[in-house]
Amino acid sequence: MRTKLAAILNLTEDAERLQPLTEQRPVASLPFGCRYRLIDFPFSSLYNAEVISAALFISGSGHSLYDHIRSGSTWGLDSPIGGGVFTHSHIEWKWEIAKRENIDVTYYDNHRGYVERANTDHVLITGSGILCNVNLDSVIQYHETKGNPITALFKNVTRASLPEETNVLRYVVNSGQAENVTKVESMNEVPMDAPKVAAGMDMVLMDTEFFLEYLDYADENMKEVSAATAVAYALKQDVLISAYEYTGYMKSIEDIQTYYEANMDMLDENNFNSLFYRNEPVVTRTRHGAPTYYGATSNVTNSQLASDCEVYGNVKNSLIFRKSKIAEGATVSDSVLMQGAEIGKDVVLKHVIFDKKVRVEDGVHLEGTPDNPIVIKKNTVITKENVKENVQ
Amino acid sequence: MRTKLAAILNLTEDAERLQPLTEQRPVASLPFGCRYRLIDFPFSSLYNAEVISAALFISGSGHSLYDHIRSGSTWGLDSPIGGGVFTHSHIEWKWEIAKRENIDVTYYDNHRGYVERANTDHVLITGSGILCNVNLDSVIQYHETKGNPITALFKNVTRASLPEETNVLRYVVNSGQAENVTKVESMNEVPMDAPKVAAGMDMVLMDTEFFLEYLDYADENMKEVSAATAVAYALKQDVLISAYEYTGYMKSIEDIQTYYEANMDMLDENNFNSLFYRNEPVVTRTRHGAPTYYGATSNVTNSQLASDCEVYGNVKNSLIFRKSKIAEGATVSDSVLMQGAEIGKDVVLKHVIFDKKVRVEDGVHLEGTPDNPIVIKKNTVITKENVKENVQ
């Protein structure tokens, strides 16, 4: 009764197309929406359902993640009785070496051990690359009502809302009384003008018994433990897959463009409210810092800001993260500035994405385009002299 | 003022000679004294000095350690303001691959980043293989009084109290007013009958400024960051090294024999009190469990037990960890039984070390010798039939 499900988070999303933002962090650690990281969204779903433990499988060292998650207390994941965040890093690397040098990496044992110890009826597998705010209580209820051993989440979208080249899977969902996933295809094969298509959300809920069967299969066949392979296994075994339709805001963060769009989406009140102002709050690790100050010369419209900023210049259609300073006469528009940006006087920025702690000296102009925003690496100092080389 | 020092724990002790107890755990995770693990001792020193953060460098995956440490809240290492346990696993492996494939493993950056963020006057480097209970406040006071940039800890011991083949270093300490370490040698070269010799405790305290200098040197020369290389660097630079004499219980846990002796040492009240009943308590992660029950047929003398055991048989000169059961008619003597031992009726055990959850069926006899205790692996079930093959 104490905990509803065991949660397996696969934080192994392909980070290549998000470079250089993912140079030192996994996709799960990507800052988003002025004060969040992508991991906050699945974690908040766990928090809101009062789930008290999670197992994380991470591609890299996960340092930026550990630093954010700490004990997990932010999301109620630190109960001394049965709770905890159990992290497994360097999954890809271990796997590669395991294959190359034929070492047993205990990957499946880690999954099995966690799920057995959690001792719950259900197991959730999810990634962190699809931005959404899912009410897990509602998913569990649906799962139990339908009575199938596995439930997969999807959202009906237009094909054009996803990138041409996408990792999102297309679910074929039979309609009518029993909504089941009957087939899975690559979304890449769906024509761009398709008006309605069921996008798989890389998230499945399973009965624990079924999960353990599936895990044995994955172990024998060296398959990654993921929502995709779980669905594939269920289809292979002719097990019925309940299809849960999610109707809130969703965005698959796969490349710079989708990352940029997701941030800009927040400036639309509908999207913002759909993601943040549901009954279930999005919870992140809070930081100490003063309120944001708007000086006499500031002019800020259609923008979102975190706390601890000082604004003396102009900001329009932008998202500004914590501890940023925008000097008098500067104009920032259609941009995403992560934590600690320092924007000098009379600077003009348009269609840019700044990683953390970018400093721009007085008078610099830097403009990207909506389809090709300029991305600046962490800690960069941009001067009039070096501005061109930074815009490769 | 909030925290006194930055603590670097080198949990990379050689585990080979402690096999099979170290098959799935680093030396730092070795269970000891009925309810502790070796890491509890340096952590308790940090706790008692109100240090609020620590960086851990671990050879393997460190899972057994993570599971024990969790958020570090047990030792006050989870303060949201400046606190935390920062773990770096697979150090050896990364290093090896780094050397082989010429990858930068950011090992030194991790040290530098941690120390800079901790923003303290002093840095402590310690291992976990030397069992002791050090009062860091006293060390800091000594360090400041002496005024040298580095203080190394030692204890005067007889050579014979250490194994013939030992990792312990011999410090040459000049006597008189200014006690300094003037030379470091391998203890292996000291004759076994030497009555008094200064044993290095793999623990140094440094001024942060000096630490950063030393770190640059270690980085340039690809040296491990450790108490030993720090002392070597100081000697090389002709920096005076204050020598702090520790006088409490100390034991270097290097092989099965020293591990066994250390446990048996606890049955001597002087040692037990010296390690546990100082002003500074030894703190470990507590577990829920009922008090230990001694049945009508039990007979327990000169032994230590953790809680949640049930004893119906005879126990003498032994240490029994949590959740163990000893049936009627069984006799356990001169032994160390880790958590969850189940000892059947009329079993006779003498000079044995059981890893966790060993079960012995009724009537089995198993006897080692004081110089060669029998070690049984985790989860082993010993029957009359297989008893011989388990005593390899």
Added chain:
Amino acid sequence: MKTETLAMVLAGGQGSRLGKLTKQIAKPAVPFGGKYRIIDFALSNCANSGIMNVGVVTQYQPQALNDHVGDGKSWGLNRHKGGATILQPYASVDGEKWFKGTAHAIYQNIDFIDRHNPDYVLILSGDHIYKMDYSKMIDFHKETAASLTVGVIPVPWDEASRFGIMNTDLTNRIIEFEEKPKEPKSNLASMGIYVFNWARLRQYLVDNQAKDRTMLDFGHDVIPAYLRNSEKMFAYSFEGYWKDVGTLESLWTANMELIDPTHELNIRDRDWRIYSRNPDTPPQFLTKDADVVNSTITDGCYVAGEVDHSILSYNVRVGKGSVVKDSFIMPNVTIGSNVRVEHAIIGEDAKIYDGAEIIGKEDEIAVLGYEEEIGGRKDED
């Protein structure tokens, strides 16, 4: 915030029949069973029943209780949503908010309860020893669509006249309540455990406050009012071990019963653990002179004497030549050499010096209070 069930543990009582054991601390904080305090049973039952929102109402000598309960972490109750909250008397513009009875304590904490906005309020007493799944009682409450469900336990008929007795019809609906009836019509004694529909109870308390302010106690005032108004009240029958450790003898007996690992309370059951704050102490040390049988011993003890059919709580020292029999020794007690302790309860931090004797009888338990000292060297040290 929306909570289905909020538990309110009434832990403000003095428990004066426990004499000097409750002079400095409230009864729910009295040590029990070697490593517990009495309130651990109610709090562990909450956690194990999945009730994670718990208010603990304290008033009398609450320090030990507050330190013990803290934020509820020991019971896994330190949750973001919910958790354990200590509720103590306070002042307001209306004056001092003292708690004058069980129902009045709830009334005075209406603001706290309203913040949780619960459907049901589960009222518990902090001073009973038992293991009970409250979620089943709440399910029963929902099934019967009751306004109030009272936890009852069958008691021997010849003892029924010592209890508050619920007379029920065939559907378990409560039709009469008699406090200590001379001729009981039923043997269903109230356990002091209630599930109320909060909206309804709130209305009763607020309405009464506006009138004569007489609704102070659940048994004495609220249940009779509910009966008068034909509120739907059901009795939920609990079967299992349940003990009100209200007297020294019952406290002693309950402890002695706990020793036996086969006793029905089954304190060793890993599926329904009794959680407590765990002290950090070294393992127990039985020296070569120790002789321990039929007893339970907790971490931090040092035993060089004889212990028979007794409980040593944590950090107890028993010196050479001493005999402890049929006794409950609370934490941090020092027993010197050649001491005899029989049929006794020894309070926390007490010291019994060399050669002293504390000998009670089964029907007249000897008691040494907290921090009391007895025997030779009282004035030294």
Added chain:
Amino acid sequence: MKTETLAMVLAGGQGSRLGKLTKQIAKPAVPFGGKYRIIDFALSNCANSGIMNVGVVTQYQPQALNDHVGDGKSWGLNRHKGGATILQPYASVDGEKWFKGTAHAIYQNIDFIDRHNPDYVLILSGDHIYKMDYSKMIDFHKETAASLTVGVIPVPWDEASRFGIMNTDLTNRIIEFEEKPKEPKSNLASMGIYVFNWARLRQYLVDNQAKDRTMLDFGHDVIPAYLRNSEKMFAYSFEGYWKDVGTLESLWTANMELIDPTHELNIRDRDWRIYSRNPDTPPQFLTKDADVVNSTITDGCYVAGEVDHSILSYNVRVGKGSVVKDSFIMPNVTIGSNVRVEHAIIGEDAKIYDGAEIIGKEDEIAVLGYEEEIGGRKDED
């Protein structure tokens, strides 16, 4: 347990001059500066001064304060050794332990203080706005070998007669104390901050309790008694921003002063942070119609109107066409469209409906209480 310095924050006062702002919550819990509560300054000063053992004495409407302080985690005070402890009135065999004054509150909590066994007790008030390194004051206390050190601040001479004034000799030793003197001999006003040698103060309090029980207040009773007995008392002079926000006007002024990032209090200083409980809210959203200048805004706000020289605390909504000027808006306030708010303090959770106006003057601040509603649609929703 041994603690060098234990801080006791007196947070039990009502602060009745703040009118409806302290009807439901104690003055130290009143919101301040957009994301703080008044007590954050004393608690952050403790943490930044390395004083990790803090008792917070509450009595009047303590719920908001208790929820806010919790276990002190927000200030890094949730330490195993020490930490923050809420101290509230309670009952004992001696009767009800109510706190009748500053010194009496300390007396009633002697057991708590004794458990820490401190050398020094630092007495603080929970309702002042300032940043102060107490460790320097304690160093001064040690250097002078004082029995009591009183924190003082120079006030303008013409205001000195409104304060408790310490007259000192050339060595800063206090030779006289005058409460609101007509003709002040010094301009050193007591800040209500005291460092006491605990053993000595304890003796005074216990001795007096055995006699006439008149030692209720530090200024009124204890300091005069110390003077009579020639206890070594020194004044420790604090220089810096210090404000007792005891009136609506001073609360408003202190908030307005905080807006300017160059103000001497320097709330943005990362080396002496003012910590608080951080709410979890989305970022602030300024819509295309927003016009914000000279103001500070906190997370969770939604601004579609004009904000000038004001503080919006977290989760404030300002609708289109509305103007907020020279005002301090507390958390969770909803301001509709076409509203005018000027020279006002708006209480937590208040609602101002479309078209309403709340207009004060600089010397007569308009106030809307917590959860109050004003304007058109009061009865709907």
